[in-house]
Amino acid sequence: MILVNGFSSRLVPNMAGSSLTTHNNLEEVFFLAKVITVSNQKGGVGKTTTVNALASVFRRKGFKVLCVDFDPQGNLSFGFQADAEMSATIYNTLKKEISAQFSIQHTPIGDIIPANILLSGIEVEFTGKGREFLLRDALKSILDLYDYIFIDSPPGLGALTVNAFAASDSLLIPLLPDIYSLQGIARIGDTIDRVRKSCNPKLTVGGAFLVQYNAMQNLCKQTKGAAQMIARDYHIPFMKTTIRRSVVLAQAQTLQEDILDYAPKNNAVLDYLALADELLRRGL
Numbered sequence: 111m112i113l114v115n116g117f118s119s120r121l122v123p124n125m126a127g128s129s130l131t132t133h134n135n136l137e138e139v140f141f142l143a144k145v146i147t148v149s150n151q152k153g154g155v156g157k158t159t160t161v162n163a164l165a166s167v168f169r170r171k172g173f174k175v176l177c178v179d180f181d182p183q184g185n186l187s188f189g190f191q192a193d194a195e196m197s198a199t200i201y202n203t204l205k206k207e208i209s210a211q212f213s214i215q216h217t218p219i220g221d222i223i224p225a226n227i228l229l230s231g232i233e234v235e236f237t238g239k240g241r242e243f244l245l246r247d248a249l250k251s252i253l254d255l256y257d258y259i260f261i262d263s264p265p266g267l268g269a270l271t272v273n274a275f276a277a278s279d280s281l282l283i284p285l286l287p288d289i290y291s292l293q294g295i296a297r298i299g300d301t302i303d304r305v306r307k308s309c310n311p312k313l314t315v316g317g318a319f320l321v322q323y324n325a326m327q328n329l330c331k332q333t334k335g336a337a338q339m340i341a342r343d344y345h346i347p348f349m350k351t352t353i354r355r356s357v358v359l360a361q362a363q364t365l366q367e368d369i370l371d372y373a374p375k376n377n378a379v380l381d382y383l384a385l386a387d388e389l390l391r392r393g394l
């Protein structure tokens with residue numbers, strides 16, 4: 111059996127020189143989804159929007175994508191038209207009341223495991239050893255169903271965020287072009303180091319990128335330069351792509367529509383397409 115992390119197809123052509131034994135030049139591959147958390151301890155910086163937009167773009171590229179709402183606010187669940195009140199949520203799965211596969215909802219927007227306010231109880235309900243692995247263990251049984259699993263994390267760097275980091279292969283960090291975001295990079299960098307040492311040595315950072323960016327503003331340009339330098343200090347790759355400001359992103363989420371369907375030519379949507387391409391080029 112061959113396990114391929116984040117590979118895009120279940121059946122891949124056997125590569126020349128490979129030691130695989132094949133039938134009809136095809137090798138069956140048991141691949142595992144690449145798990146990506148979008149995180150920033152600061153609230154309202156565009157985490158949920160980024161998960162929603164990137165999931166839309168990756169689906170359009172033909173990947174099998176699952177989103178996990180890991181924020182008790184349930185914003186991503188709302189944008190996906192998911193039922194987070196009467197149906198199973200990630201909370202039920204973490205509590206082992208229902209397996210991950212049966213908490214997935216197939217909505218018109220895409221596949222999602224929703225969340226609601228009960229998720230905030232996890233911080234106090236689980237205090238014992240191994241509590242940082244709840245999400246990682248919960249997702250194990252569905253890793254072979256998807257190419258990418260995007261996790262929307264809550265603001266803050268508490269137990270939920272640590273669970274998301276422990277379950278992930280890679281992190282994406284949206285940053286607002288302001289001084290507070292620059293200060294925040296150091297704290298995220300420290301948390302990543304701590305998680306690598308304590309529970310997930312393989313955790314990588316896919317990249318940090320600026321959102322709500324306005325290239326005409328000097329402050330934005332200056333912040334970009336400073337952010338690049340700080341990110342370098344923490345070995346965080348800094349994306350060339352920036353996401354422009356656009357009200358269309360809020361509109362699509364409020365109307366619970368697929369972002370790419372809603373405004374395929376919008377600047378911010380085009381930026382998310384470019385970001386996906388840049389991330390893929392860098393091996394996400």
Ligand SMILES: Nc1ncnc2c1ncn2[C@@H]1O[C@H](COP(=O)(O)OP(=O)(O)OP(=O)(O)O)[C@@H](O)[C@H]1O
Nearest residue numbers: 153154155156157158159265322354355356359360
């Ligand atoms: N590029 C953008 N241009 C304009 N508005 C944006 C952009 N990205 C996000 N927004 C808006 O900013 C607000 C906050 O975004 P979002 O909910 O994605 O942030 P968040 O980091 O997930 O917040 P929280 O920490 O509360 O979960 C939303 O109203 C969203 O529509």
Ligand SMILES: [Mg+2]
Nearest residue numbers: 157158181185
């Ligand atoms: Mg959010």
